[in-house]
Amino acid sequence: xxxxxxxxxxxxxxxxxxxxxxxxxxxxxxxxxxxxxxxxxxxxxxxxxxxxxxxxxxxxxxxxxxxxxxxxxxxxxxxxxxxxxxxxxxxxxxxxxxxxxxxxxxxxxxxxxxxxxxxxxxxxxxxxxxxxxxxxxxxxxxxxxxxxxxxxxxxxxxxxxxxxxxxxxxxxxxxxxxxxxxxxxxxxxxxxxxxxxxxxxxxxxxxxxxxxxxxxxxxxxxxxxxxxxxxxxxxxxxxxxxxxxxxxxxxxxxxxxxxxxxxxxxxxxxxxxxxxxxxxxxxxxxxxxxxxxxxxxxxxxxxxxxxxxxxxxxxxxxxxxxxxxxxxxxxxxxxxxxxxxxxxxxxxxxxxxxxxxxxxxxxxxxxxxxxxxxxxxxxxxxxxxxxxxxxxxxxxxxxxxxxxxxxxxxxxxxxxxxxxxxxxxxxxxxxxxxxxxxxxxxxxxxxxxxxxxxxxxxxxxxxxxxxxxxxxxxxxxxxxxxxxxxxxxxxxxxxxxxxxxxxxxxxxxxxxxxxxxxxxxxx
Numbered sequence: 001x002x003x004x005x006x007x008x009x010x011x012x013x014x015x016x017x018x019x020x021x022x023x024x025x026x027x028x029x030x031x032x033x034x035x036x037x038x039x040x041x042x043x044x045x046x047x048x049x050x051x052x053x054x055x056x057x058x059x060x061x062x063x064x065x066x067x068x069x070x071x072x073x074x075x076x077x078x079x080x081x082x083x084x085x086x087x088x089x090x091x092x093x094x095x096x097x098x099x100x101x102x103x104x105x106x107x108x109x110x111x112x113x114x115x116x117x118x119x120x121x122x123x124x125x126x127x128x129x130x131x132x133x134x135x136x137x138x139x140x141x142x143x144x145x146x147x148x149x150x151x152x153x154x155x156x157x158x159x160x161x162x163x164x165x166x167x168x169x170x171x172x173x174x175x176x177x178x179x180x181x182x183x184x185x186x187x188x189x190x191x192x193x194x195x196x197x198x199x200x201x202x203x204x205x206x207x208x209x210x211x212x213x214x215x216x217x218x219x220x221x222x223x224x225x226x227x228x229x230x231x232x233x234x235x236x237x238x239x240x241x242x243x244x245x246x247x248x249x250x251x252x253x254x255x256x257x258x259x260x261x262x263x264x265x266x267x268x269x270x271x272x273x274x275x276x277x278x279x280x281x282x283x284x285x286x287x288x289x290x291x292x293x294x295x296x297x298x299x300x301x302x303x304x305x306x307x308x309x310x311x312x313x314x315x316x317x318x319x320x321x322x323x324x325x326x327x328x329x330x331x332x333x334x335x336x337x338x339x340x341x342x343x344x345x346x347x348x349x350x351x352x353x354x355x356x357x358x359x360x361x362x363x364x365x366x367x368x369x370x371x372x373x374x375x376x377x378x379x380x381x382x383x384x385x386x387x388x389x390x391x392x393x394x395x396x397x398x399x400x401x402x403x404x405x406x407x408x409x410x411x412x413x414x415x416x417x418x419x420x421x422x423x424x425x426x427x428x429x430x431x432x433x434x435x436x437x438x439x440x441x442x443x444x445x446x447x448x449x450x451x452x453x454x455x456x457x458x459x460x461x462x463x464x465x466x467x468x469x470x471x472x473x474x475x476x477x478x479x480x481x482x483x484x485x486x487x488x489x490x491x492x493x494x495x496x497x498x499x500x501x502x503x504x505x506x507x508x509x510x511x512x513x514x515x516x517x518x519x520x521x522x523x
Contacts, residue, residue, distance in 0.1 A: 005080045009121055012077070012142040015113075016070035024062065079141065084159045086126065086152065088139055100138055102159035104128045106304055107285070109137070110149060110297035117295065122149050192280035192287055195354050198344070202321075203277070206345035207270035209315055274344055281358060286326075288340065300340055304328045306474040307446035307481065308342075308355070308362065317441060321345050324355075327446075327476035339476070362445050366433045368424030375467045375487035380416025384409060415439075425470070425485045425492070427499050432472055434483035444483035446474050454500040456493045468493035472500075 077090040086105070088098045111123040121144060125137035141149075198206075275292035286300040307327040316322065324343035343351055352364055387408070394402035422437040430448040435441070453473045462468055470485045470493050485496075 005078045006144070006148060008074055008077050008141060009119065009143040009145065010074065011115055011119060011121065013067075013071045013074040015115055015142050016073050017067050020066040020070065021063070024066075074142075077142075081152075081155045086139070086155070098139060100126060100128065102156045105138075105156055106301050107299040108149070108153055108156070109299065110295075112291075112295040114293055116143060119143075120146055122146050124149050124152065192282040192285075194278060195281055195357065196279040196343070196346070196350070198274065198277035198346075202345055202347075203271060203274060205319075205321060206274060207267040209313070209321075209345075210266065210270045277344060279342065279354065286342070286358060288342070298340060300326055300328055302358075305359070306450045306476055307444055307483075308359065309339075309445075309481065309483075310443045311440050313440040316345070320348050322348055322351060324351060327474055327481045329475045339481075361431075361447065363428045363431055363433075364445070366426035366428045366431070368426050368433065368435060369488075369492060370424045371420055371487060372467065372489045374465050375489075376417060376420050378462070378465075378467070378487045379420045380413045383412050383416065387412075420487075423486060423488070425488065425496065427496065432483075432496065432499075434470070434472060434485045436484050436486060442483075444472070444481075446472060446483065448500065450474050451500060452480065454497060456497055458490075462487065466490045470496050472496075 072092050073090065076092055076095075077088070079086065079088045081087070084102055086100045086102065088100075090096055105126055105128055107127045109125040109127060111125070112121070113123065116122055123143060124141040126139040126141075128138040272292045274290050277290040278288070280287040280289070284301060286302070287297060288300070289295065289297045305326055306329055309325040309327055311323045311325065312321070322343070323341065323345060326340045326342045328340055343354075355362070355364055391405050394405045396402070419437045422435065422441055424435050426433040432446050432448065432451065433443065434446075435443045451472055452475055453471075455471045455473075456468050457471065458468045466489070467487045468490050469487060471482050472485075473480050473482045485493075
């Protein structure tokens with residue numbers, strides 16, 4: 001029988017409107033930007049009668065339509081609980097229904113934006129095992145009270161334990177059988193134990209070393225690329241050439257000021273996004289909360305964790321800091337295939353006790369088998385080969401100064417030797433640890449039962465040196481995650497492959513069964 005039907009908070013209508021408006025900002029800016037570069041500017045729109053006002057009229061109609069659509073979407077959206085499922089119904093002309101069994105729900109991710117927090121609301125994203133394939137959540141409740149979000153979590157908690165709701169004597173909802181545990185009144189996050197809370201010092205180190213300046217610059221470049229046809233490049237070029245006459249020092253200071261501003265913006269963005277980063281955990285899940293203006297809560301079931309990845313750029317490695325990422329099946333953030341960061345930045349000595357408590361099956365300090373000396377040339381020879389034509393062109397067209405490009409060769413060789421020295425692997429019990437380096441150092445920890453594919457590749461040049469590369473892939477997000485051990489000894493590659501080979505697992509089990517035969521069952 002159908003349960004009580006619940007609606008979203010009315011603020012959902014405004015949020016839906018603003019979400020649609022966000023998608024139209026770029027077209028609106030282009031339309032009014034085009035009028036801005038006309039001879040008489042935007043004021044000319046008002047001097048041409050109704051034809052000049054046509055863009056404004058169309059824009060007003062679009063905004064009104066989006067506002068009405070947001071209100072209708074809110075009015076027609078309902079959800080309820082029935083037969084162990086979260087059921088959702090929405091749509092005006094085409095009514096859509098979505099039934100999500102509670103046992104398929106992997107996590108409920110909460111977000112508290114600037115419209116949610118003053119009213120005590122949250123946005124709930126329902127994640128299932130198949131959600132990550134499309135890069136989107138299975139369902140989204142735009143704005144509901146926190147108590148209602150806790151009710152969903154309570155229903156999911158009870159359904160997964162096989163407790164079916166029953167009507168009590170006074171009509172209240174009870175969970176049978178009689179000895180079953182009662183529904184939990186307090187939120188799961190309050191029940192979970194706090195394992196780690198990022199300090200302000202760690203947050204500042206994270207913000208200043210995050211490399212977010214590249215994101216800011218690329219975002220500005222992407223925004224400007226949308227107006228390529230409207231930008232007067234000739235006028236800008238003349239202004240730049242005029243500016244260059246002030247001297248290289250002024251130009252350099254201006255560029256430095258621009259980069260400094262981008263860096264300050266990236267630091268501020270990182271501080272806001274990771275403010276009060278906290279890790280909670282109970283017996284089933286890890287809960288990660290963070291954010292200042294928009295508070296987010298992500299839950300990661302332990303049974304969905306496929307592996308752990310640690311990353312250190314050279315600066316963080318120098319000071320003993322590490323970034324830890326959870327590779328989770330179907331585990332992403334928001335509507336992107338963004339990995340879940342267990343520790344955005346943490347000291348190694350503070351990280352290990354938390355990881356030991358969360359993942360006791362992992363060995364976090366394995367002894368790595370290093371690469372053979374004969375594989376060293378593979379780490380720099382190809383890079384130098386690609387640059388030989390560039391060196392030749394620079395030396396020919398800019399002789400003799402172009403010959404200084406050859407000074408890059410020792411740097412490439414040094415980086416290659418550094419990469420060779422950093423790489424390695426370890427097999428300890430049922431765990432594979434793989435370590436490799438680009439510029440940052442990456443280390444993967446993965447259990448044998450979670451590995452999807454192990455591939456060994458050998459080029460014709462690797463065969464001559466008797467080396468091979470190993471790729472181990474686990475399920476993570478949309479595309480998976482691959483750990484690489486490049487150019488290790490052939491016998492080591494075969495050792496990893498033999499360790500993973502399923503037929504050898506079955507053979508070992510058969511041998512153990514032969515040594516210790518089980519008694520036959522007598523019916």
